Amino acid sequence: MLAVEQAEGSIFLNRYRLGVGEKLAVVFGNEVTGVEQGTIAQCDGCIEIPQLGMKHSINVATAAGIVLWEFVRGKM
DSSP: OEEEOOOTTOEEGGGOOOOTTOOOOEEEOBTTTBSOHHHHHHSSEEEEOOOOSSOOOOOHHHHHHHHHHHHHHHHO
């Protein structure tokens, strides 16, 4: 299980490789407060969407689309 969150030790989404046949649950957080620390502690790690510029926040629906597409794209 991975949280999508900007956290210490997070892996950039474009660098994460899903193993062949690997099943994965992805946790998305609140648009304002992110994924709660207690939830992050229960995850195997965090992935982060690389971003440029000053603002480092993406709408949760947009973030879900980006993350899920990246995993699907990696299977094509």
